[in-house]
Amino acid sequence: MKLGPLVLPLSFELYALSFALLLLALLGVTPEAHAHRTSDSYLALTVEEGRLSGKWDIGIADLAPIVGLKPGSGTILSAADIQTCLERAAGYAVPRLQISGDGRPGTVRVTETKLEHHTDGVFAALRFAVDGLHDVRELEIQYRLFFDDDPLHRGLMMVEEGERNQTAVFHLESPRQVFRLTSVSRTKEFAVFFREGVRHIWTGYDHVLFLLALLLPAVLRRSEDRWLGVERFRPALVSVVKIVTAFTLAHSITLTLAALQVVNLPSRWVESAIAASVMLAAANNLRPFFRGREWLVTFAFGLVHGLGFASALGELGLRRENLWPTLAAFNLGVEGGQLVIVAAFLPVAYRLRATALYQRALLIGGSVAILLIAVGWLIERVWEVKLFPG
Numbered sequence: 001m002k003l004g005p006l007v008l009p010l011s012f013e014l015y016a017l018s019f020a021l022l023l024l025a026l027l028g029v030t031p032e033a034h035a036h037r038t039s040d041s042y043l044a045l046t047v048e049e050g051r052l053s054g055k056w057d058i059g060i061a062d063l064a065p066i067v068g069l070k071p072g073s074g075t076i077l078s079a080a081d082i083q084t085c086l087e088r089a090a091g092y093a094v095p096r097l098q099i100s101g102d103g104r105p106g107t108v109r110v111t112e113t114k115l116e117h118h119t120d121g122v123f124a125a126l127r128f129a130v131d132g133l134h135d136v137r138e139l140e141i142q143y144r145l146f147f148d149d150d151p152l153h154r155g156l157m158m159v160e161e162g163e164r165n166q167t168a169v170f171h172l173e174s175p176r177q178v179f180r181l182t183s184v185s186r187t188k189e190f191a192v193f194f195r196e197g198v199r200h201i202w203t204g205y206d207h208v209l210f211l212l213a214l215l216l217p218a219v220l221r222r223s224e225d226r227w228l229g230v231e232r233f234r235p236a237l238v239s240v241v242k243i244v245t246a247f248t249l250a251h252s253i254t255l256t257l258a259a260l261q262v263v264n265l266p267s268r269w270v271e272s273a274i275a276a277s278v279m280l281a282a283a284n285n286l287r288p289f290f291r292g293r294e295w296l297v298t299f300a301f302g303l304v305h306g307l308g309f310a311s312a313l314g315e316l317g318l319r320r321e322n323l324w325p326t327l328a329a330f331n332l333g334v335e336g337g338q339l340v341i342v343a344a345f346l347p348v349a350y351r352l353r354a355t356a357l358y359q360r361a362l363l364i365g366g367s368v369a370i371l372l373i374a375v376g377w378l379i380e381r382v383w384e385v386k387l388f389p390g
Helices: 012-028 060-067 079-096 186-203 205-219 233-259 267-286 294-314 320-352 356-383
Strands: 040-048 051-059 097-101 107-118 121-131 138-143 154-161 164-170 176-180 220-223 226-229
Touching (some): 040 138, 051 060, 051 079, 051 097, 051 107, 060 079, 079 107, 079 121, 097 107, 138 154, 164 176, 186 205, 186 320, 205 267, 205 294, 226 356, 233 320, 267 356, 294 320, 320 356
Parallel strands (some): 040 154
Antiparallel strands (some): 040 051, 051 121, 097 138, 107 121, 154 164, 220 226
16 A cells, blocks of 8 residues: 655745755865864862862863964974973863862862873873862862863763762853762763763764765665655655664664773774764765665664764763763763654655755765765874864
8 A cells, every 4th residue: 555645744845945954054064073073071079088189181182272282293292391281281271170169169289290191082181189178068160171162172070979979061051060979969960961962963973974874865765776766654764763773772882882991992993983984874875885784784883983972981980880870871862862863854855855956966965075074084083184174
């Protein structure tokens, strides 16, 4: 039995045009904005015998313009030059971190500076003590690092008090966090990391373009050397379910393994592989070579993307008892973000599937644009060169 046309609102044509313009705008913005690497710092605060101390790891790549370095220049610095850079980093960062306890301001005093290597690069590690606060019951943290220049920067924080710890994420819309040291709100933490999962998929443009490259042909079928629109909605829906399920299962596996430190690959390798996966997914739309194996290929690529998702969580150093709820919240947020993209994409794509706008402008033109951006990312990440402005 042949299904009738989908019943959609009268304003559908306007919605479809808006979606097409949005996709073209996404593909047309400066490619540098799509780079997978995020700007994160890692802030750990310890409460011990009523006193506060901490460690703040800030990426050298983010600090480079401030401390007088050129990112990717390969310049070898002397020990004295490194120390000077670290002192400049501390002088810039410390005024942008304010710690108060029970309404009283504390003073952040740097006690040690050194360089440390993380999976996502080299970091300035600043150890500090908080003077003027003792036996506080409520902490208020104001965080303003890099927000003036990078609205996507995040500060990942953990407050450790004996056997208990709390986590939070600072970003431009949420620069202030309050911690009650006598209690831990797991519901609040779950909500924080769920939002971070959604935010990560929506601002991780290489993940978004990979997903779009896989979804674009879902409403089409290949006949000889031509793409034709599917006759019914169900085959398109089944194809999308297979793709999303394979991607979800795969990245959930590697996200968990990476967060547990079972798998730990250099960030440069992971980011390069992600760029390659976007490139191949887009190329497949121009000359299909995954025929009948799309879900299997999606699963394989999803394993790589899971390592990319894990980069934001792996450096937090969460205890095992907090790791599983945090992983669950973050992963559910990623899935929620994905489903919003799919829900916005699929009805529009199905309605436009037989049009030149979809088959030429969006499928072919969009895939070419995604392919070119991905090639640029791959070159940047493998050879550590700068191709795109920004």
